[in-house]
Amino acid sequence: MIEIENLSYQIAGHPILSDVSLRLEKGGLVALVGPNGAGKSTLLSLVARLVPLQSGSISIDGLQIGKTADDVLARQLAILPQDLSVASRLTVRDLVGFGRYPYHKGRPRAEDRDRVDAVIGQFELTAIADRQLENLSGGQRQRAFVAMAFAQDTEYLLLDEPLNNLDISASRALMTLLRDLVTAQGRTVVIVVHDINYAAAYADRIIALKQGVVVADGTPREIVNSALLREVFQTGAEVAVVGGRPVVLV
Amino acid sequence: MAGPGLRVRLFLLAGLLALCCAAYLSLGVRGDWGFILAFRGQKLAALLLVGFAVSWATVIFQTITGNRILTPSVMGFDALYLLLLTGLVWAIGARTYQGLPPQGMMVANVVWMCGASLLLFRVVLRAGEGDMMRLILTGVVLAVLFHSLTAYFRRVIDPNEYAVVQAASFARFSNVDTGLLAVATGFCLAAGAAVWRMRYRLDVLPLGPVLSTSLGEPPHKAQWQVLLLVSVLVSVSTALVGPVAFFGILVTSLTYLIIPSARHGDLLPAAALIASIILVGGQTVMERLLDLSTPLSVVVEFLGGLIFLFLLLRSLR
Known part of the structure; x- marks a missing residue:
């Protein structure tokens, strides 16, 4: 389990995350959504120990980030960056x-x-x-x-906006692949994703952030509705239910 | 992969280097072979050490900065060494300086250099992270600053005292300081062993900061160690033959061209071989065939400078 407690982070006095506490159980595909600048990528970077913690704590299966050796964590948690050029x-x-x-x-x-x-x-x-x-x-x-x-055979896999620059066929193929890692291989996948429809279609749990605070957290059917879009994204899109799952009419 | 395999290429390079060494030692020998071999052997050893130090310093520096254009010399590492040396002569006087054992002075210079460069380049690398142009500009500005400060010290010290520093201020492959061979070899062996032990970690770093952290090798850890090793290696080569601006880039460009591998276990030996071939082969041609009409440093810097310009212009496109 990934346990995030009272996590706050600021850049040059400007708060990016404010007192975020979350528990991510093993198994399942979790999608972090939210408008630009909501702190999704920062949250992912903190969990992946890419940036040092400022306040609060994060532990991965009981291993405290910042206190655990790098190679031990490398066998627990993997992250893929947004920019995949080598x-x-x-x-x-x-x-x-x-x-x-x-x-x-x-x-x-x-x-x-x-x-x-x-x-x-x-x-x-x-x-x-x-x-x-x-x-x-x-x-x-x-x-x-x-x-x-x-x-890398880690329990947890984090991906920062993996659908950027992919066409619809590649995006669907990737999400199906991640879904399969969770369902068939029992891994835990956390992704930051912009398109809420992809989150609703493939994720088990969606966590919505706005201005560094968690504003909604639940299954796609529980939280994806027009009220969420209005509150979090400030847009008046309708949400229909197709085949038992919510779809945002863009 | 086209052409001969990796092992074959390395063996070919090693064979070529052996040929160059044999030619350097044996061409145009007149008189007492024993004396001449011992005399040339020392110079040969110095050239090999310089080839090793410059090539390894450049390869590992390019790996941690994630680019193939910058070299320690472009970023002002050898300018810093000269500044420290000149500053020292200014502070304690040439007579005292010359009275001290040269080997001891070299050790002191290397330690000085490590401290100063860690302090400076840590800041520079941090500031320019991910921004190539800013990194180059900062390096060039620093190099100019070091040169100007050195020039300032030159003016304030006595001209006779300055003669001590002067010899160290220009690249000279024909007139190597062989008195420092033992100390230089020691430093090269120690730094070389440390780099060789790091070679797998260096392979991970080009994947970028995110992936290398994910694999358990956060880049900031390796950066400290590499900067320290680069400082030692640059100090050795600068103490032996003076500053060489574009030799490193000539060597690494050839290495990446000849060796189709991203593994440091392949790149490092190849770079050392290529650097030594250029120095020993080039020096043989210049000394024995062209009677020293053109200094090797001029040719090497000219070619290296051209490659630097070419790579820089290509990266800006």
Whole structure:
């Protein structure tokens, strides 16, 4: 379980998060939504220890962030950034291989190689395993990075706006993949997402933030309605229920 | 991957370097072989040390700054070394300076240099994070500042005292300071061993700050260590042959071109071999065939400078 307690964060005196407390149980796909500047990405960065804590505390399965060794946390929690460009010339297999780094520290053993092969097969990347990342489409590259994070064998996987720059087919494929990681593999996935329809269609739980405060928290059917859109996003869109799930009519 | 495999390429480079060394030692020997081999052997060892120090410093510096254009010298590392040296001579006087054991002075200079560069470049790297142009500008401004301060010290110290510093202020591959070989070798071995132990961690860093943190290697940790090692390596090469501005970029550009791998376990040995081939091979041609009509440093800096300009213009497009 990820436990966030009384988390506050400010940049140059300007509050980004104010006294946020959340408990994220194991299993499930959690979507963080909210308008630009609501503090979603900051919250994710704090949980992923990308920026140091200012006040409050975060623990991951009892391991306190800021007090736990980096390599221990690397086996508990993985994060994928928004910008998936990599400077060096890596093949898909190289990239997925990095997912095993927290276990072998640079000297892969036979079991690490087997794990990488298995993950490449599982993510249907075998055909492009030896191609360089820069020669792949956006969707393929995204898939390769998720495969890397999956090979890291962490309980928790965080993704910061993974749907940016993906077309509808790649977006749906990625969300289906993440859904499968949760349902079939029992992983816990937390994503920051802009399109509330994707959150409503794929997430088990949606947490809405506004001006650094949690304003709504529940299943898509509980919280996605026109009142939420008015309050959080300040827009008057209608919400219809199609096939038992809420859909925002944009 | 086109062409010969990685191992083959490394072996070819090693073979080429062995040929260059043999040519450097044996071409045009007249008279007592024993004396000449010992004499040239020392200079050869110094050239190899410089090749090693400059190439490794540049590769690891480019890895932590996440770019392939900047080098420690462009960012003013060797200018800082000269400033510290000149400042020291100004403070204690040339006579005292020369009276001190040169090996001891080198150790002191290296320690000085590590402290000063950690202080300065930590701030600079932090400020310019993710912003290439700001990083380059800050580095260039710092380098100019160090040069001007050095020039200031030069004017205030006695011209006779300045002669002590002068020899250290220009790149000179023909006139290597061989008296410092033992200390320089010690530093190179220690720094080299530390870099080699870090090689897998260095492989992770180009994935960017988010992914390397996710994999348990937060970049700020490695940055400290790399800056320290770069300071030691730059001090060694500057003490032996003086400042070399664009040699590092010439070496790393060739390395990335020849070695189709992102692993530091491949890049580091290749870079050291390529740097040594350029220095030893180039020096053989200049000394033995062209009778020192053109200093090697001029050729190396010219080619390296061209590559720097090319890379810079390409990155701005």
